[in-house]
Amino acid sequence: MxxxxxxxxxxxxxxxxxxxxxxxxxxxxxxxxxxxxxxxxxxxxxxxxxxxxxxxxxxxxxxxxxxxxxxxxxxxxxxxxxxxxxxxxxxxxxxxxxxxxxxxxxxxxxxxxxxxxxxxxxxxxxxxxxxxxxxxxxxxxxxxxxxxxxxxxxxxxxxxxxxxxxxxxxxxxxxxxxxxxxxxxxxxxxxxxxxxxxxxxxxxxxxxxxxxxxxxxxxxxxxxxxxxxxxxxxxxISVAYSGQVTGVLLAMDANKLTLLHQDGVVKDYTISTSTSVYRFDSEKASSLADLKLYGEVSLISEAGGSIGYVEQTSDTAKVKTYEGTLTRVSTSLNRLTLLVGEDSVYYYYDPLHLPSVKDANGQTLTLDNLPVNATVKLLVDAVRTDGKILSITVNQSVVNKTGTGTVAAWSAATRSLQVKATATSLPENFPVSANATIKKNGINVAPEDMKLGDTITYEVKSGSVTSIVITKSEQPTISGILNAINKTDKTIQYTVNGELSAKFMADNVIVKIEGYADATLDDVYKGDPISLTFNDSGKVSVISVTGNVVSNLTGATISSYVSDAKTLIVFDSAGKKYNLDVNASTRFDLNGTKLTLETATPLISSKGKKVNIGISGTNVIYVSIIAKYSGTVTENNTSARTLKLSLDGSGSITLPYVSPIVEIYGSTAKSYADVRVGDQVTVLLNGSQDQASSILVQKTAQFDFISSDTTNNKLRTKRADGVVEEWTLGSNIVLQDESGAATTLGALNNAGLLNITFQGNTPIKIKTVSVSYGRVSSVNTAGASVDLVLPNGSTVTKTVGSTPLILKNNVVQSSLSTVSPDDRVEIRKDENDRVVIEVVPLLRKLYWYYEADSRTLNVKKETLADTNFSFTLHSQVYIHQGTTTLSLTDLRNDDAISLYVLRGKVFEIAK
Structure with missing residues (x-):
């Protein structure tokens, strides 16, 4: 002490x-x-x-x-x-x-x-x-x-x-x-x-x-x-310095350390961001992550009572390890019974400081859901004469979840499966039960029919996969030489080792040519070496031209165009001259709007005009007449006043500027000095195409959805700072659901949150955000997942990745371990596609009355000065008593209720 x-x-x-x-x-x-x-x-x-x-x-x-x-x-x-x-x-x-x-x-x-x-x-x-x-x-x-x-x-x-x-x-x-x-x-x-x-x-x-x-x-x-x-x-020397304690480190989080002292007393000590952390084997500052549980530490308190200095003085764990088959958990006796060999042995835990409980995958469990007859490993402290259990590890997974992913490894002989989870892109390993079903197109298939790269959905019970559905099979690719493409019949003919073959093409077949971002079937020629990828229906879904590489001349200057000979003469940015051939397949556009050769001829005949050109040999693949550039800022030289952009798939360009207009959503009075390396921007050129006149910085922000007006194409949203924004949406704005698929303005009515991407101050893409609200049933820190009980009673496993942003009482937490069972949380992704877990605080109130027209819940004031008595209900508020769902009419004056309020709205009412 x-x-x-x-x-x-x-x-x-x-x-x-x-x-x-x-x-x-x-x-x-x-x-x-x-x-x-x-x-x-x-x-x-x-x-x-x-x-x-x-x-x-x-x-x-x-x-x-x-x-x-x-x-x-x-x-x-x-x-x-x-x-x-x-x-x-x-x-x-x-x-x-x-x-x-x-x-x-x-x-x-x-x-x-x-x-x-x-x-x-x-x-x-x-x-x-x-x-x-x-x-x-x-x-x-x-x-x-x-x-x-x-x-x-x-x-x-x-x-x-x-x-x-x-x-x-x-x-x-x-x-x-x-x-x-x-x-x-x-x-x-x-x-x-x-x-x-x-x-x-x-x-x-x-x-x-x-x-x-x-x-x-x-x-x-x-x-x-x-x-x-x-x-x-x-x-x-042995001296007890004032304010200094030593002990065995039992637990730690961002706010406290728990120590077991030599006298058997367990005590928590408050730490803060200013606490210095060191180790016995280094002179350099360390972090909490460098501390070893169950090793010895020394703490020194500061004037306010919190700990100012922490030093790990030994890594040697002061614990004993025991292993056996769990036969009984007696919470009334604070005791576990293990079968060790042929003997039943009792091990006790401290009810005031419960042991940590995890399964083989690191999923956090409780004493109540420890599986009986499972092999467990106990760590028991070696400090107290009657050492208590500090941690329990179940030597098997007790995971129950469903998921989707790609088969990364699969052995039909050993029935061991590794899946690359779609949500996290992280590998997960599971045994596959001998009785597990594997289906494709609704039909049972043999284990050998599941291949690497297959996309699957799977169900895990007690740590083993019990069912698998192959939703997409990985198809082999074929390499050959193009013979012909028939766009009417949607067929492609090609030869492999001199033998002619033909396949149907998918409706949305994709053409890939290195260096050419928007290639079509018109850009592929007989004799081109190609690689074909097939979809689940056996149709060609991707045609990759492997021999022809399109070179890009960014910011080339037109010298002349001879229409009769279809010869285009340009100089690249280094002054090198090119004599190029325009043909029937050459594509033209003006800032993305397609042009015919006829409409493009006056533009490409204008000496000094700036264009982007894609060439293969001397053939012109495309000509893009430019009045703007889009790309990523790699350099902003404010002294020389030049902006260097990396252009998607077509090199880079340096643009001079004098005093351009700069637009960054949510900011006012911005100048060229506010444009940062890494920003995605669209630069509008002046009339002579030699300077940047406007710089529109791309930025994504998250909004609450308020309403949509499909008749007038209007959208109303609310920013995080409470400001309401309304936009009239143009026909070119992209609307997407949470998966990235196209959606409609009317469909946004079901959205709670929106991620809106701006080009300057103009919205160019609106994407709905998936939001899950519920009660935490367990936390798997090793597997980076949270099991969530939804208002409808179902349990889902939410994979949150290795670096989720965790908010608790508006304070960012350092670890997933700060989320506890029975917490109410909202899990979503922010505007940067990072997973956010927000722990929703609990308010205990007495019910007064409800205003249906404004969806406002009123509670009794705790004092005359209390202003926190009126709450707006979320459109899908969950009202319940235990597991019984209630309605607002089931609430009575002076009922004790628990409110969970997020972003100014009540998400849950527990009676």
């Missing part, structure tokens, strides 16, 4: 501020682990400075020096003595009322005299040694003179009780390059200090350029060095 030793000071408040050479360094101020402004992150002594400051051994400043440590300031001898007494835990033995007489040669500050006397009594200082030293330094102030490395080593070796060892080692030479410079009377202490790991040598480069190690015995010791020396020495 926290030791509350009293500190006794030998002087008044003024003297107490003189610990640091007359500057305001408080003897009583406690600091958190990291607030010293002059000790930057990564400082070589940061760990030791943080620890000793919180232990009250070597502290920070007050007054004008508040918040500073002055790590490079030299430590005086009298300060070093005070630090040593605090280090030994005997500062409270100082007697300020005793008569103090010292030899005249020893000049000592009045505040420090009682401490020097105690040091002499404890024999960490010897009066004759220090008097002799003072005589040698005639004219110097003994107390205020800097403590040297060899002098403080002797002080510290005596403080840890190794004076006798030092005397025995006095005749031994050290290994340092400057061994002869070490005082012969202090050499034994240096030997013991080095052997004990308290102090080390200093590596320097000599005049010949070689590295040598020296001790540098008379170099002054700084505050940073003193912190390091005394911190290292703490392992050589």
């Amino acid at each position: 926290l030791d509350k030793r009293k500190s006794k000071w030998a002087a008044g408040a003024l003297a107490a501020t003189m610990i640091y050479s007359g500057i305001g360094w408080s003897a009583t101020t406690a600091f958190a682990a990291s607030p010293f402004s002059d000790v930057t992150a990564g400082h070589w002594a940061e760990k030791h400075i943080s620890k000793l400051a919180l232990q009250g051994i070597l502290k920070g400043g007050t007054g004008t020096e508040a918040g500073k440590f002055n790590p490079n300031k030299n430590v005086s001898r009298e300060e070093a003595v005070l630090i040593a007494l605090r280090f030994m835990g005997i500062e409270d033995q100082v007697k300020s009322d005793e008569v103090l007489v010292f030899p005249s040669e020893l000049t000592i500050g009045n505040y420090y005299k009682p401490y020097i006397k105690l040091a002499l009594q404890k024999k960490i200082l010897m009066i004759d040694e220090e008097t002799e030293l003072a005589k040698k330094e005639k004219g110097k102030d003994w107390g205020k003179s800097p403590a040297t490395r060899e002098w403080i080593t002797r002080l510290l070796v005596r403080a840890i009780g190794k004076d006798a060892e030092a005397k025995l080692a006095a005749s031994q030479a050290t290994s340092f390059n400057d061994d002869t410079s070490i005082d012969a009377k202090l050499k034994g202490y240096v030997n013991v200090g080095i052997a004990s790991g308290i102090i080390t040598g200093v590596t320097v480069t000599n005049g010949a350029g070689a590295s040598v190690t020296k001790f540098d015995p008379v170099a002054p010791v700084t505050r940073a060095t003193a912190s390091t020396l005394f911190s290292r020495a703490e392992s050589k």
Whole structure:
């Protein structure tokens, strides 16, 4: 427990501020682990400075020096003595009322005299040694003179009780390059200090350029060095410092650590983002993730009571492991019964600190749903004589879920399946039950008929796959030479090794040509080497041209066009000339709008016109007459005023600008300086196509759906800040459901949230967001999933990925483990397609009445000043008592109800 030793000071408040050479360094101020402004992150002594400051051994400043440590300031001898007494835990033995007489040669500050006397009594200082030293330094102030490395080593070796060892080692030479410079009377202490790991040598480069190690015995010791020396020495002495505890780490999250102390007491300790975390095997700062459960840790509290410093002092787990078959869980006796061999053995747990329970896949369980007759592994603490269960692992999966994914590995012989989950793109491994059904097109198929790459849906019960449906088979590809394409009959003819074959093409067949983003069947020619991909119906779904590669000339300048000869002469951006052939298959467009050769001829005959051209050899595949560019910003040189874009599939281009209009949704008065590398933008050119006139930054934001007007093509939404937006949608805006399939404006009425993508301030795509609300039944941190009980009573497994954004009380949490069974959560994706888990807070209220016209629920005020008494109901609010669904008419005046409110609307009412 926290030791509350009293500190006794030998002087008044003024003297107490003189610990640091007359500057305001408080003897009583406690600091958190990291607030010293002059000790930057990564400082070589940061760990030791943080620890000793919180232990009250070597502290920070007050007054004008508040918040500073002055790590490079030299430590005086009298300060070093005070630090040593605090280090030994005997500062409270100082007697300020005793008569103090010292030899005249020893000049000592009045505040420090009682401490020097105690040091002499404890024999960490010897009066004759220090008097002799003072005589040698005639004219110097003994107390205020800097403590040297060899002098403080002797002080510290005596403080840890190794004076006798030092005397025995006095005749031994050290290994340092400057061994002869070490005082012969202090050499034994240096030997013991080095052997004990308290102090080390200093590596320097000599005049010949070689590295040598020296001790540098008379170099002054700084505050940073003193912190390091005394911190290292703490392992050589047993002292209970005020505010410091040690124990075995049982559990941790972002807000607290749970420790088991030697006396068997289990206690939680509050931590914060300012808590410093370290390990025994490193001088660098660590994180909570680096701490090992069941190893030993040391905690030091700060002034407010929360923990300021955490150090793992040992990784060795203080646990014993037991394994057997679980036969009974007795919650009334706080006991598990295991069959170990032929014996039934009892193991007990602490009901106030329940053990963690997980299955073989890392899914979090409770004691109530532990499967009987399953093999389990128990970790039992080795601290208490009647060690309690700390964790339970079921040696099998108890996962119950359904999912979709792609077969990544499958062995019909061993019935082991690996699925790449659609939701997370992460692999999951399952055994397939011997009685599992595997179906395709509604018909049972043999296990061997399931292939790598097949898309499947599957059901898992108790960790084993019980049924599989193959929804899409991975089809082989065929490579050959194109002979002919008949668009009317939707057939393709090709040869493989000289043999002619034909296949039907799918209605939406895709043509892929490297370097050509919008290829069609018209861009494929007889003799082209091709690769064909088939759909589940055996029709060609993708035609990939493998030989012809389209080269892109971005920002080319037209020199001339000879219409009779269909010859187009252009210069690329580097000034290289190209004589190109236009043919019947050449495609033309103006900013994406298709043109015929006839309508395009006046444009491509205009000398100096900027175009993007795709060519294969000397054949022109396409000509795009440009007044805008779309791409990703790779450089914005605000000095030269040029913007470099990476264009999708067609290289890059650098565009100059002067004072372009810049549009970024949700922002006003933006300039070219606000355009960032990585932004997706559309740049509109001026009339002469030589400068950017407008830069429209693409941005996606999430909105609440309010209403849609299909007659006038209007959409009303609400932003996260409460601002209502209304848009009249153009015919070219893309509307998608949550899967990316096309949808209609009217269908948005069923949406709760929308992700709207803007080009500047103009919406260009609206996509519905899938939202799941329910009660958490279990959390699988290893498998990155949450089992959710929906309002309709069904349970679904939501895979959330490795980095979900978790919000609890509007605070971002660091781990999925902060989500607990019985929490109400909403799971959705944000505008960046990242999974968001928002824990919905509980409000306990007394029901008053309901206003149907406005869908407003009113509750009793808790005080006259209470303004939180009126709530709008969500359109699909879940009202229930236990598992019984209720209606609003089932609520009565003064009924105790629990409300779950999110984004200003009640999602659930529990009576």
